[in-house]
Amino acid sequence: MDRLTSMEVFVRVAETGSFAAAAEAFGLSATMVANHVRALEARLGARLIERTTRRHHLTEIGAAYLERCRDVLAGAEAADRVADALRAVPQGTLRVTAPVSWGAHRLVPAIGAYMALYPAVRVELSLNDRVVDLAEEGFDVGIRSGRVGDEDLVARPLAPSRMHAVASPAYLAGRGTPAQPQDLAGHDLLAFAAWGPDHAWRFTRGTETAAVPVRGRMVCNNGQALLAAALAGMGVVVQADVLLDPAIADGRLVPLLPDWELPQRAIHLVRRREPRPSAKLRSFVDFLVERLG
Numbered sequence: 001m002d003r004l005t006s007m008e009v010f011v012r013v014a015e016t017g018s019f020a021a022a023a024e025a026f027g028l029s030a031t032m033v034a035n036h037v038r039a040l041e042a043r044l045g046a047r048l049i050e051r052t053t054r055r056h057h058l059t060e061i062g063a064a065y066l067e068r069c070r071d072v073l074a075g076a077e078a079a080d081r082v083a084d085a086l087r088a089v090p091q092g093t094l095r096v097t098a099p100v101s102w103g104a105h106r107l108v109p110a111i112g113a114y115m116a117l118y119p120a121v122r123v124e125l126s127l128n129d130r131v132v133d134l135a136e137e138g139f140d141v142g143i144r145s146g147r148v149g150d151e152d153l154v155a156r157p158l159a160p161s162r163m164h165a166v167a168s169p170a171y172l173a174g175r176g177t178p179a180q181p182q183d184l185a186g187h188d189l190l191a192f193a194a195w196g197p198d199h200a201w202r203f204t205r206g207t208e209t210a211a212v213p214v215r216g217r218m219v220c221n222n223g224q225a226l227l228a229a230a231l232a233g234m235g236v237v238v239q240a241d242v243l244l245d246p247a248i249a250d251g252r253l254v255p256l257l258p259d260w261e262l263p264q265r266a267i268h269l270v271r272r273r274e275p276r277p278s279a280k281l282r283s284f285v286d287f288l289v290e291r292l293g
Contacts, residue, residue, distance in 0.1 A: 001039045005077060007069040008049065009036040009289070014058055014066050017033065040065075045088050090280040091120035094261040097134070098143035101223040101243040102267065106292060107143060114287050121280050129194050129221055134272050140281050141271045145240075148268045154267040156285060158292045163262035165201065171233040178236075178256055179212035187217035192228050198233030203260040238275040240265060279282035 003227040013033065023030045041048050048062035058066060104127060111123050126132075126139070134142050134153070148155040157284040165184075178184050180205040191199065191214045200211040216235060220226050223243050230237040230251055257267050269288055271281060 001036060003040075003043075003193070004042050004073070005223055007073060009033055010040055011066060011069050011073065013037060013049065013056070014062070035230075054291060088279055090118040090278075090283040092280055093122045093124060094141070094277070094280050094284055095124045095128045095130045095139045096141050096143075096284075097128060097137075097139045099129050099145050099223070100127045101240065102143060102145065104224075107288075110288060111292050113291070114284060117287070118280070118283060121284075129223065134270065138157045140268060141284060142172040144268045144270050145265055147266065148270055150270075151236060152274055153270040155270045156289050156293070158267040158269055160264040160266050161242060162246065162264055163238055163240055164244050165236060165238045165256045165262065166230060166248065167235045167236045167256060168231055168252065169254055170244070171230075171235065172254060174233075177254075180214065181212050181257060181260060184212045185238060188218075189214050190229050190235045190237040190284070191216040191219040192223065192226060192239070193219050193221040202263060204255060204263075205260045238262060 009022055009026060011285070012025055013019055016022060017026075019033045019037075020026075023033045026033070037049060044061070044065070046061045047058050047059050048065055050059055096107075096111070103125065107125070111125065115123060131144070132139060132142055134140070143158075144155070145161070167187075171188075175187060178187065182202070184201070189201075189212075195214075198213075200213045203210045203212070218229060218234060220229070223239050226237050226239060227243055227247065229235065231247060234285050236256065244253060248255055257278060269276065269285060271285060276283075277285075
């Protein structure tokens with residue numbers, strides 16, 4: 001039997017002096033009420049209530065136990081109220097993980113706006129380009145780039161990232177500007193390790209398609225580092241608009257193959273499946289979907 005329920009039943013019996021009254025209050029049979037009391041007595045190894053044909057009264061142990069039961073039940077009710085408050089009002093620490101570039105350029109400004117709306121929420125942000133296990137590493141919510149195949153996660157789509165192929169003016173001056181995707185085979189291609197060793201850049205133009213295997217001499221697991229390599233004239237890189245747009249805008253990088261398109265990269269906000277997510281989690285998810293969806 002549930003010990004807290006048995007305590008509640010025992011307290012009601014002690015306060016009313018009647019098994020029947022406690023049974024009516026809890027919608028139980030008198031036999032079940034007696035079973036709850038017996039379960040406590042068996043656990044304690046002591047009698048709590050002396051029963052006679054005419055009346056019931058608490059034993060010395062029963063009277064002392066009654067006061068402790070009231071304390072325990074009051075503490076349980078207080079704990080329930082705390083949980084209800086956390087579910088009702090966004091507060092506490094929210095742990096968030098995201099890819100480095102997207103997190104730094106897109107997510108951080110959004111977090112700033114969210115925190116202005118919800119001052120009782122503290123955000124811990126971890127930026128990492130690997131796929132993070134939310135449950136294993138204790139994160140409330142994460143941002144995933146690409147397909148989400150984990151059925152244990154609830155995924156909400158955000159605005160996808162557009163991908164660009166770019167190189168620096170100095171690199172192109174020395175190596176020439178590719179006119180077709182196939183021309184990239186003769187260039188230094190900067191590979192993103194997270195996309196795997198057999199990754200290919202896939203271009204489309206109308207009904208035409210072209211796949212360029214990435215067999216670059218430099219492979220890196222960080223988009224910011226690949227951007228730095230491209231700016232240093234080390235080769236051609238494909239990365240998301242959020243990372244490349246500032247350097248394209250000021251002329252430090254040149255977009256290549258303007259007639260061709262690279263696939264957009266899906267971005268999802270993911271959280272673990274919970275029947276009753278906290279107010280901080282609900283509010284953060286809704287805020288990001290509205291702002292960045």
